[in-house]
Amino acid sequence: MSDLARVEVVGCGLMGSGIAEVCARAGRDVVVVETGPAAAEAGLRRVTRSLERAAAGRPTVAEQRAAAGRIAVTTDMARLADRDLVVEAVAEDERAKTEVFARAMTSGCAHPLGPLALADLIGPDTVQAIARSMYAEYREPLYAPPPFLARMVEAGRLGRKTGRGFHPYPGRLAGQDERG
Template sequence: MTDVERVGIVGCGLMGSGIAEVCARAGRDVVVVEASRAAADAGLERISRSLARATAAGKLSAAERDAAVGRIVMTTDMDRMADRDLAVEAVAEDERAKLEVFARLDRIVGRRDAVLATNTSSIPVIRLAAATSRPEQVVGLHFFQPVPVLALVELVPSLLTSADTVRRAREFASGVLGKQVVHAEDRAGFVVNALLVPYLLAAVRMAESRTASAEDIDRAMTLGCAHPLGPLALADLIGLDTVQAIARSMYAEYREPLYAPPPLLARMVDAGRLGRKTGRGFHTYS
């Protein structure tokens, strides 16, 4: 059993809303903090739509859906994190923003042995832990989108994370949420993105050089390698700004050319063509 009953989540975008949903479905008391009321309302609507889909698919009863919604409190007040047993940072993949969140959580979360987790895709956990006075309580819990569907969580302790924090985080992810946990060293990209991002960037370079169209690149990998999504469609799903941020973090760590974001990716982010969340990336979405 885990002692984590009260969960706090900072950020309710695609990742934060998914984490909030699975925690609420697991019977936990969930508080979600967003920067504005509009963002909070949008996050709750995203969670409600996801729960409605699960109910329509027969994975959740109407009573279970309503109970899950009832366990979630949306707020703009970070002080609501004060009584949390586990606080998860799920803001944009921007190191400065994440450092600010961890500094505030350190001041606000009252339980001194509370687990402070980051959902970062690529930023070394130790850098975020250094923003707190309790680095032994900070750990990476990297979920995957869509969180209610994908079973994996990467558990990433820093050099200073205590064994007890690792144990409690693992028990929560596996025992409470039912996720499959893999352990990763605190290196930019961890396991999945260290393998995935060079592949996505190679596809962007192929499109940039006009070796093949975006449609044909994706068709080749879905039909030729049985991938459920082609690399450019997957980059659109992740968000091209997020792919660029992960690539920059990994390049800064390793200085490997294969991690460097291609110019086309940077131009698309500059143009606001971020993928599914804006309706257009390498493909167009309704």
């Protein structure tokens, strides 16, 4: 088996269920994460029906059952901690995708904050200064501050310092510390 023995699929709609099925049929251990028990059950039914509809020349009944046995469906994002590969397959909705990314970074990867929340804590202006310094030192384009970050800084969206950065921080005023 390859280095990608354990796969996680976040979302079990049409695309996610297909990805989970292909990975399971390829012999991978698959965990699918859904938003709730009803969505998890529906996703598992979708994968099972697809395996059962396999046409002639495709997997035998025994192979279909073996593939189904390699798929676990859960609502616990923390299950992705031991996965070699995580595939995001949620609805094409920015809020849903952002939620999955922030939850995956904090729950599954054991980071105390997602990367954008961390940037807000540090301050986009500080992140921009660090990027400029690294770019000046190494002249590698990948270290140059992204234009979006520069626009945020120009607009005064300095994260927790100003109450708005990548995320909003309602009730926070400039200069207010964590205790209020």
